[in-house]
Amino acid sequence: MNQMTIQLPKELYEAVTRQALAQRKTPDSLVAELVAAQLDEVAAEESHVAFEQEVAAFERLKPMLLEEYAGRYVAVYGGQVVAVGDARLALVKEVYKQFGEVPCYVEKVSAEPLRRVRIPSAWKVR
Numbered sequence: 001m002n003q004m005t006i007q008l009p010k011e012l013y014e015a016v017t018r019q020a021l022a023q024r025k026t027p028d029s030l031v032a033e034l035v036a037a038q039l040d041e042v043a044a045e046e047s048h049v050a051f052e053q054e055v056a057a058f059e060r061l062k063p064m065l066l067e068e069y070a071g072r073y074v075a076v077y078g079g080q081v082v083a084v085g086d087a088r089l090a091l092v093k094e095v096y097k098q099f100g101e102v103p104c105y106v107e108k109v110s111a112e113p114l115r116r117v118r119i120p121s122a123w124k125v126r
Contacts, residue, residue, distance in 0.1 A: 016030060047103050048103075050102075051103040051104075054076045054079070054103060054104055055076075057076050057105070058076045058107055061076070061080075069109045070110070072084055072086060072109055073085055073086065073091050073107065074109055075091040075094065075095045076106075077102060077103075082095060082104070083095055088106050
């Protein structure tokens with residue numbers, strides 16, 4: 001484990017110490033948990049923003065996609081088409097194999113407007 005010294009204002013240090021005592025943890029472990037949780041939230045938000053950018057790229061590219069790939073699925077990553085196929089899941093696997101588990105958008109190219117559905121997110125409880 002790497003060590004780092006962090007200076008906290010007195011009030012914050014005392015609050016962390018009280019909270020750690022109440023949770024029967026060390027102040028170090030409590031701060032580590034809180035920082036990890038915050039970093040997870042930041043990563044999730046960045047992933048969401050990246051996904052929305054891929055959706056926007058799909059919409060922007062749609063006229064060209066209709067000419068070239070109508071009725072097929074396309075995978076958009078980095079603002080461009082990176083894979084084309086007939087099965088959504090196969091395309092996701094192909095993108096993950098090539099680029100790792102990155103936020104990408106896979107959709108069937110159709111003249112009909114996209115149907116937007118809000119799906120509740122699952123949150124990991126610590």
